[in-house]
Amino acid sequence: MNTDIPQRIAIDGELSIYTAAEWKRRLDEVIDQGGNVELDLEAVQELDTAGLQLLIMAKKALVARGRQLQLSHHSAAVVDVFRLCDMADFFADPILPQQNPS
Structure with missing residues (x-):
């Protein structure tokens, strides 16, 4: 497997307590395969x-x-939670626009 090209997974719908177990299973499988991962x-x-x-x-x-782990194409819901929880730095996420509070 070429580790330079990340495995890409598109998450659709909810990423919540109701879907977390299924997404954890899927992510664990991808992580176990090796290489970098991109989550759309x-x-x-x-x-x-x-x-x-x-x-x-x-x-x-x-x-x-x-x-x-690379995150891409953030939806408005993701951006809102990342801002609320101040998580952009943790994910080293350059996609989130930096805004000064007004």
Whole structure:
């Protein structure tokens, strides 16, 4: 497997307590395959703390293996939660626009 090209997964719908177990299973499978991972978040309609914890777990699992997690195409729901929880720095996420509070 070419580790330079990340495995891309598009998350669709909810990334919440109701879907976290299924997404954890899917992410664990991808992480176990090796290489970097890109999560396309464009179609995420809802993100709660369970979903956020899942993203944190994926990042930590990949970093522990010397690999990277890239987030792309953030939906408005994802941007809102990342801003509310101040998570952009944790994910080293350059896609989120920096805004000064007015």
